[in-house]
Amino acid sequence: VEVHVCDSTNSNNSVPRHCYTYFFNRFIYCNGPILAAVNYHALYNDSKEFVDMPMKQDPLVVSNAWYAKFGNTTAANLNKTDVQAFVNEYFSAAGTELIACTPDDWQEKPPKLATIADPALREWAYKLNGIWKTLCRKIDPAIEQHTSRYSLLYVPNNFIVPGGRFREFYYWDAYWIIKVCKASRVSVFIKLFQGLIACEMYNTTKSMIRNLATMVDQHGFVPNGGRVYYLQRSQPPLLSAMVYELYEATNDKDFIAELLPTLLKELNFWNEKRTVKVNLNGKEFEVYQYKTPSNVPRPESYRVDTVNSAKLANGMDKQQFYQDLASAAESGWDFSTRWFSDYKSLTTIETTKVLPVDLNGLLCWNMDIMEYLYEQVGDTTNSQIFRNRRAVFRDTVQNVFYNRTDGTWYDFNLRTQSHNPRFYTSTAVPLFTNCYNTLNTGKSQKVFDYMSVSKMGDFNYPGGIPSSMSQESTEQWDFPNGWSPNNHMIIEGLRKSANPEMQDQIRKKKVLRPFYERKNTCDEWSHRTKVSKFSLGTDDGVNEFFFQGFLIASKWVMGNFRVFYETGHMWEKYNVIGSYPQPGSGGEYDVQDGFGWTNGAILDLLLTYNDRLFVPDNFINATTASPVQTTTKVALTQLQNSWVVLFAILIYQLF
Numbered sequence: 088v089e090v091h092v093c094d095s096t097n098s099n100n101s102v103p104r105h106c107y108t109y110f111f112n113r114f115i116y117c118n119g120p121i122l123a124a125v126n127y128h129a130l131y132n133d134s135k136e137f138v139d140m141p142m143k144q145d146p147l148v149v150s151n152a153w154y155a156k157f158g159n160t161t162a163a164n165l166n167k168t169d170v171q172a173f174v175n176e177y178f179s180a181a182g183t184e185l186i187a188c189t190p191d192d193w194q195e196k197p198p199k200l201a202t203i204a205d206p207a208l209r210e211w212a213y214k215l216n217g218i219w220k221t222l223c224r225k226i227d228p229a230i231e232q233h234t235s236r237y238s239l240l241y242v243p244n245n246f247i248v249p250g251g252r253f254r255e256f257y258y259w260d261a262y263w264i265i266k267v268c269k270a271s272r273v274s275v276f277i278k279l280f281q282g283l284i285a286c287e288m289y290n291t292t293k294s295m296i297r298n299l300a301t302m303v304d305q306h307g308f309v310p311n312g313g314r315v316y317y318l319q320r321s322q323p324p325l326l327s328a329m330v331y332e333l334y335e336a337t338n339d340k341d342f343i344a345e346l347l348p349t350l351l352k353e354l355n356f357w358n359e360k361r362t363v364k365v366n367l368n369g370k371e372f373e374v375y376q377y378k379t380p381s382n383v384p385r386p387e388s389y390r391v392d393t394v395n396s397a398k399l400a401n402g403m404d405k406q407q408f409y410q411d412l413a414s415a416a417e418s419g420w421d422f423s424t425r426w427f428s429d430y431k432s433l434t435t436i437e438t439t440k441v442l443p444v445d446l447n448g449l450l451c452w453n454m455d456i457m458e459y460l461y462e463q464v465g466d467t468t469n470s471q472i473f474r475n476r477r478a479v480f481r482d483t484v485q486n487v488f489y490n491r492t493d494g495t496w497y498d499f500n501l502r503t504q505s506h507n508p509r510f511y512t513s514t515a516v517p518l519f520t521n522c523y524n525t526l527n528t529g530k531s532q533k534v535f536d537y538m539s540v541s542k543m544g545d546f547n548y549p550g551g552i553p554s555s556m557s558q559e560s561t562e563q564w565d566f567p568n569g570w571s572p573n574n575h576m577i578i579e580g581l582r583k584s585a586n587p588e589m590q591d592q593i594r595k596k597k598v599l600r601p602f603y604e605r606k607n608t609c610d611e612w613s614h615r616t617k618v619s620k621f622s623l624g625t626d627d628g629v630n631e632f633f634f635q636g637f638l639i640a641s642k643w644v645m646g647n648f649r650v651f652y653e654t655g656h657m658w659e660k661y662n663v664i665g666s667y668p669q670p671g672s673g674g675e676y677d678v679q680d681g682f683g684w685t686n687g688a689i690l691d692l693l694l695t696y697n698d699r700l701f702v703p704d705n706f707i708n709a710t711t712a713s714p715v716q717t718t719t720k721v722a723l724t725q726l727q728n729s730w731v732v733l734f735a736i737l738i739y740q741l742f
C-alpha cells in the first residue's frame with residue numbers, strides 16, 4: 088500500500104534521499120527519523136512543538152548532519168540527550184518565523200460596539216476587540232527566500248490566529264474570526280447614524296480571505312491550517328461564506344469577481360476528491376465526506392497517534408486507522424464519538440464510513456452562495472447552474488440525512504446503512520444553512536422539538552449546548568464541552584428561521600432563499616423588534632424560535648463572560664455544565680486560550696442582541712476559589728458585588 092505522508096508530493100516515498108532538494112522539508116516535518124526520534128523520546132509535551140520549529144539551515148544540510156551523526160540507528164537506540172542537542176543545534180524555537188502585528192484597520196473603540204446597551208458587556212467587547220492585536224500575525228518576509236526551512240506555509244498578508252499552540256491560520260476558525268469584521272445587525276437607533284459609523288476591519292478580512300485564496304491557487308484547496316503537515320486535508324468549507332459575509336457588509340462586487348474563480352476551484356476539490364455515491368431505496372445519491380488520503384501519524388500529534396495505534400487489536404489496519412484520524416481532523420471535530428463505531432473509544436474510529444450531515448449542509452450553502460454571488464456580478468448562466476445544483480442537492484440532503492420519525496438530520500453510516508441517532512450539534516447545520524424547504528415551517532419546528540425536548544432536556548445546560556451527550560468519552564468534541572462554532576450555528580439557525588421578514592418575503596415573493604434577498608439588515612432588525620413588541624409571549628412558532636435562539640445566546644455569552652471574569656481569558660471550548668462554567672478539557676492537548684473563533688462568535692452575538700443582553704443584577708464575583716487555576720482575574724469593577732449566576736436573564740427591551 089502506498090504511504091501518503093502529509094503533502095501531495097509524497098516526496099519521501101520513492102525519491103532517493105540524495106535527490107531531495109526543495110521539498111525535502113516534508114521529510115523532516117512529515118515523516119522520517121528525526122520526527123520519530125523526537126517523539127519517541129518525548130522531547131516536548133506536545134508533538135506540535137517540534138514540527139513548528141524552523142530549521143537553521145537547509146533541510147538537506149540538516150538531514151545529512153543527522154545521518155552523519157546517527158546513521159540509521161533506530162529511535163529506541165538513540166540517547167535522548169543527543170537527540171535534544173541535535174535539535175537545539177539545528178532548529179530555532181517554535182513560531183519564531185511569525186511576527187506580531189496590529190491590523191491596520193484596528194481601532195480601540197469601534198463605533199459598532201458602542202451600540203451594546205449593557206455597560207459591562209460593552210466594556211468586555213472592547214477588551215475582546217483588544218485581543219485581536221495579540222492574535223495578529225505576519226510572516227517574516229525573509230522566509231520567502233528559504234521556504235524549505237519552515238513548516239509554515241507562506242501567505243502574503245497579515246492574519247488572525249486562534250491562539251496558544253495554534254500559531255498559524257486555521258481554515259474554519261477564520262469564518263468566526265471574520266464574523267466580527269462585518270457590519271452585522273445594528274439597532275434601528277444606529278441606523279439613523281449609519282453614515283457616521285466607521286468601517287470595521289474589512290481590510291483584515293480581505294487579507295485573510297486572499298491568504299486562503301492563495302492556498303487554493305497553489306494547492307487546489309484550503310488546507311486545515313497554515314503548515315506543510317496540513318497539506319493532505321482541508322476543514323469544513325467556509326471560504327465562500329466568508330466572501331458572502333464580506334460582500335453583505337461592503338457590497339464590493341469587484342472583490343466577488345476577483346474571488347469567484349477561486350471559489351469555483353475550491354468547490355471542484357470537494358466535488359472531485361470528497362464525494363461518494365450511496366444507494367438508498369433504489370435511488371443513487373452523491374454526497375460529500377471527510378476523507379483525506381493521508382495514512383500516517385499526524386505529525387503535530389505523532390506521539391499520541393503512534394501510541395494509540397499500538398492499542399489496535401491484532402489484524403486491524405494501522406494505515407486505515409491513521410487515515411480515519413486525519414479524516415476526523417479534516418472535519419474539525421477531532422475527536423468525537425461521532426466517528427467511533429462503538430461510540431466510546433478512539434480505536435474504533437471509522438470516519439471514512441460516516442457521511443457527515445454538517446459537511447453536506449455546508450456544501451449546500453456553498454451552492455446557494457455561489458448562485459447568489461454569480462447573480463450579483465451579472466453572470467446569470469452560472470447563477471442558474473448553481474440554482475439547479477442546489478435544488479437537486481437539497482433533495483439529496485433530505486433523502487440521505489433527514490429522519491422523518493425524529494424530525495431532524497443525522498449522519499449516515501455506510502457500514503450500517505443507517506442513521507446515527509445520537510445527539511450531536513451537527514444536526515443543526517442544515518437549519519443554519521437553510522438547506523431545507525423554508526416554506527416547510529413545520530420542519531424547523533420539529534428540529535427544535537428534537538433538540539429541546541427529546542435530547543437536550545430543554546437546553547438546560549447553564550453554559551450553552553454541549554457538542555454531544557456522549558458521557559463515555561473524554562474526547563474534546565463530546566460532552567460536556569461546548570464550542571463556539573456549534574453554539575453560534577444553532578443560535579443563528581434558530582434566529583434565521585424566526586425571522587419575520589424572511590417569512591414575509593417567502594409569502595410575498597415566493598422565493599426560497601429570502602435570507603440573501605435581505606439587503607438592509609437594519610430593516611430586518613427594526614421589523615423584528617416591532618414584531619417582538621406586539622406579539623411577545625404568544626405561542627407563535629416564529630417568535631418561539633427567536634426566543635429560543637436568544638435564550639441559548641444568553642447562556643453561551645454569559646457562560647463565556649463568567650469564565651473571562653474568573654480567568655481573564657477567552658478559551659477555545661467550554662465546559663457548559665455545573666454551577667461554575669469552566670474552560671473545556673479532554674482530548675489530546677491542553678485547552679488553549681486566545682481565542683479567535685470564541686471572540687468572533689461572542690462579538691457577533693453581542694451585536695446581534697445588543698439591545699437585549701444584560702448582565703443580571705445578582706451576577707457577582709464568586710467568593711469561593713475558582714476551579715480554574717490559571718490566570719489573573721480581570722477586574723470588571725461594576726460587577727464585583729453580585730452572586731454567581733450561570734447565565735443571563737432574558738430581558739426584552741420593548742421599543
Ligand SMILES: OC[C@H]1O[C@H](O[C@H]2O[C@H](CO)[C@@H](O)[C@H](O)[C@H]2O)[C@H](O)[C@@H](O)[C@@H]1O
Nearest residue numbers: 249253257260311387388416419420421
Ligand atoms: O493538533 C491536534 C489538532 O488540532 C487542531 O484541531 C483543533 O483546533 C483547531 C484550531 O482551533 C480547530 O479548527 C479544530 O476544530 C480543533 O479540533 C487541528 O485543526 C487538527 O487538524 C489537529 O489534528
